[in-house]
Amino acid sequence: MDLTGKVAIVTGSGRGIGKAIALRLAEAGATVVVNDFGDSAPAEQTVAEIKQMGRQATAITADVSSAADVTRLVDTAIATYGKVDILVNNAGITRDQLMMRMTDEQWDSVIAVDLKSVFLCTRAVLRSMMKQRSGRIVNISSVVGIMGNIGQANYASAKAGIIGFTKAIAKEAAARGITANAVAPGFIDTPMTQAMPEEVRKSMIDHIPLGCMGTPKDIAETVAFLASDEARYITGQVVPVDGGFSLGKV
Ligand code: NAD
Numbered sequence: 679m680d681l682t683g684k685v686a687i688v689t690g691s692g693r694g695i696g697k698a699i700a701l702r703l704a705e706a707g708a709t710v711v712v713n714d715f716g717d718s719a720p721a722e723q724t725v726a727e728i729k730q731m732g733r734q735a736t737a738i739t740a741d742v743s744s745a746a747d748v749t750r751l752v753d754t755a756i757a758t759y760g761k762v763d764i765l766v767n768n769a770g771i772t773r774d775q776l777m778m779r780m781t782d783e784q785w786d787s788v789i790a791v792d793l794k795s796v797f798l799c800t801r802a803v804l805r806s807m808m809k810q811r812s813g814r815i816v817n818i819s820s821v822v823g824i825m826g827n828i829g830q831a832n833y834a835s836a837k838a839g840i841i842g843f844t845k846a847i848a849k850e851a852a853a854r855g856i857t858a859n860a861v862a863p864g865f866i867d868t869p870m871t872q873a874m875p876e877e878v879r880k881s882m883i884d885h886i887p888l889g890c891m892g893t894p895k896d897i898a899e900t901v902a903f904l905a906s907d908e909a910r911y912i913t914g915q916v917v918p919v920d921g922g923f924s925l926g927k928v
Pocket of ligand 1: 689690691692693694695696713714715740741742743768769770771791818819820821862863864865866867868869870871
């Protein structure tokens with residue numbers, strides 16, 4: 679896979695899966711716009727690691743659930759590098775709670791960061807991708823968006839929404855040479871899942887046919903493929919990267 683000359687935006691790439699994606703795209707030759715929210719240090723660290731590889735990168739702090747921030751993110755990326763070839767909608771949060779106790783804030787924040795951001799970022803890059811008649815959009819969903827999960831009605835709704843969104847955009851943008859696909863990670867070892875109690879982590883692993891958690895690199899390899907020319911004939915698809923978890927109970 680050769681992404682030389684391509685410009686990518688990866689949302690939420692200060693740590694975890696997003697960081698692994700940013701590093702992998704850079705390794706394949708891409709220039710990467712590293713986005714994260716809040717403290718700028720993690721995104722700057724990702725940029726430093728990319729520059730060590732001899733690739734170009736820039737960090738832009740922006741809340742991807744804010745339309746104004748997303749406009750600034752994409753406008754700055756285009757002003758700096760002239761175009762956006764690859765958008766990876768990765769930023770996401772969880773606010774788990776059983777349905778009976780879920781607050782409006784828990785619902786709204788997950789829908790805003792995990793789903794509305796995908797709409798905002800895609801809309802913001804689409805005009806320039808349409809003009810250049812090429813583009814790759816890769817959305818990070820979750821097996822939870824396919825299977826559901828106790829205590830995650832908000833997250834499952836957002837992640838299932840991403841799948842519908844991906845298929846709609848795939849149809850809408852196909853005539854302009856733009857593909858849109860979703861990756862559905864299973865149980866991946868990142869700060870998000872490291873926050874779970876040890877017994878929950880153990881019982882999750884018991885349900886994974888391949889018998890272990892995935893790594894951020896497992897997701898990054900799939901994203902890099904979907905972002906490459908080699909994946910030119912794949913669009914509107916959902917690729918589970920989950921050690922067989924979505925097959926059901928072992
Ligand atoms: P993480 O919490 O380790 O990293 C998420 C990153 O997104 C953080 O750097 C965070 O600062 C950033 N972020 C959060 N809100 C943001 C906002 N409003 N604007 C910009 N950036 C923001 O999570 P992760 O495990 O690396 O997850 C990455 C993606 O993969 C998420 O969409 C998540 O839902 C999905 N996913 C993760 C797993 C898993 O097992 N870890 C499984 C399925 C799907």
